[in-house]
Amino acid sequence: MGLLAAVALVSGGVVYTVEQREQDARERVTATRTATPSPPPPKSTKPSKVAASIAARRVAIDTILLRRAEAVRTGNEAMFLADVDPANAKLRAEQKILFANLVEMGFQELGYSQAEERFNPAVRRAHGSTAYLVRILMRYQIPTVDFTPVTTELGYTFVARGGRWLLTADNELDADLGPGAHREAWDLGRIEIQRGPRVLVVVEKGDTARGRSIVAEATEGIAQVTAYWPLKWTGSVLVIALDETDVRDARFADEDIESAASTGTTFSSLPGEESADGTVAGGYIVINPNERDRVDEILLSHEITHVATADLGGYEPLWLAEGAAEYVSWRGIEAISGSAEVAKWEQEVVDEAVPQLAALPGDAGFYQNSADVYGVSWLAVRQLVRKIGLDQVEELYEDLARNGTDQSARDRILQTRTGLTEATLWTSLTTYEPQR
Structure with missing residues (x-):
């Protein structure tokens, strides 16, 4: 994503x-003047x-x-x-x-x-x-x-x-x-924009009905992020829903073809300009053109969580970034469908996804992993919420996003705030039994 x-x-x-x-x-001019000081100045100066x-x-x-x-x-x-x-x-x-x-x-x-x-x-x-x-x-x-x-x-x-x-x-x-x-x-061709109070949706010129539908779904998604994630975020969302497989840094024609959407960062200064990593300003959501007819508030609440946390620093581990976004979207599913749907997925993650891994999903190869790394990441965040509470998980996220520049820093921050390292958090997932 x-x-x-x-x-x-x-x-x-x-x-x-x-x-x-x-x-x-x-x-060159200065050197010439030093060598030939007598007036009038020679032409070479x-x-x-x-x-x-x-x-x-x-x-x-x-x-x-x-x-x-x-x-x-x-x-x-x-x-x-x-x-x-x-x-x-x-x-x-x-x-x-x-x-x-x-x-x-x-x-x-x-x-x-x-x-x-x-x-x-x-x-x-x-x-x-x-x-x-x-x-x-x-x-x-x-x-x-x-x-x-x-x-x-x-x-x-x-x-x-x-x-x-x-x-x-x-x-x-x-x-x-x-x-x-x-x-x-x-x-990328002629566009039109549909606007809501905190939403801008970009579609092809004339694709008005789709644009208005996505505005409504994104508005619901913002409400879910506001309800289920403690960070006080007052921004608006830009959603791009074009018939293009390569928009910004979202490439749905190749490695991201199975993703329904992607949130790409924006930069106030680009990587390599003032610093190696650049300065992240926020994020825009890009919808996979093959998924434009299935955009709903659940998908968008996941992506909007990424947008709301985009400018915190970007050093948090991917399992935490994706786990937090999944946590918000599944809280929305629970509100709509009840706890049974969540319990079913939780059992699938415990029975099928966790045994395929030997540790929390790493950043390298996260999106290419065939295991359900999103589910495992969600389960890890749920464990942390149970242990220290959602507000403290959000504070942990901010700390890691700003300061988790390497594994040593990540473990130090995680252990200080939770008493766990990534290794011990993973161990708790391997022994976790869903409570029914």
Whole structure:
């Protein structure tokens, strides 16, 4: 379900930033001035034409990026398309759809900035010697959903033509960006948004009935999380339900094909930008397109629990993250269907799932494990709730999420708060007999 999967930014080729080039140019100028101090200054002390053109290019691209953000804020399509290559009809059509989607999102904040230049000989051959391939940081904030502005990546190709810079491609760097980059909901065809008091649902344009249904189910899911998980969470939920198997970092076409939904993290600073792990801001829910007709409050209460805990730090073990989410969703099942349904699953976990494992499910390979690791994780959380109470389990979760950076820290925190380690907690599961 991908909530805590580490996101690695893959740098393709040699990264040599514009800033580094400008610094090199300044150092060369300084060295020349030191060597030839007599007036008038020799010609070699002036900034080179290359450095000047690089600086001019940076200003020109920054201006384009500012103009694109302003166009979205003001709903000005002509301004948004003004810097898109007029010879590229396909790109212009795609950019019209992108513009409409961005306006529909209703961002509270939106901005684009250049990160570093990337070099690709094939791109240079395709577009000519002026081709400029650059990683772009898109920083945005969706009202009520994002507590703080978050960042995603893009890759733009610009060319100089007729004395100006034009955007001529927006996908030629995709393979070298982080997982899910350029796969946000607004990048994937024309969308519409259905809204509730604390819910935004993204569906394909015209899929209105489905969007409204999911809003209702997500509203019920939020109520369940509020009722059954002690953390006081006041946020809103973004649910993406598109006919796409690859959205953000949810890839339902391959390893996650059996998952009904996935909650992927958002970052206020991306991994590798300010820190190796990045800074988690929250999470968005993505529905498996094959499961869109079966979305209910039980499924969504599980995912919303992940969203509500996403910004705590992300270092909690997966058995605790998934066990807590299952705990909330099964409390909802119990409220709807009664305790017999829960008792039946509990017995199945004890009889069938626990014997297949030798320890609590580890983070590595958690989602590929053929055993019912969700059930075992749920049973472990239920054991902790019985031992120390739900409020203390929630506090344990927060402590581990912020400070459980390795197994030693996890065991120390777990033992301090519960008197157990993961090993002794597992032993208690192997000897547990459901009470009837």
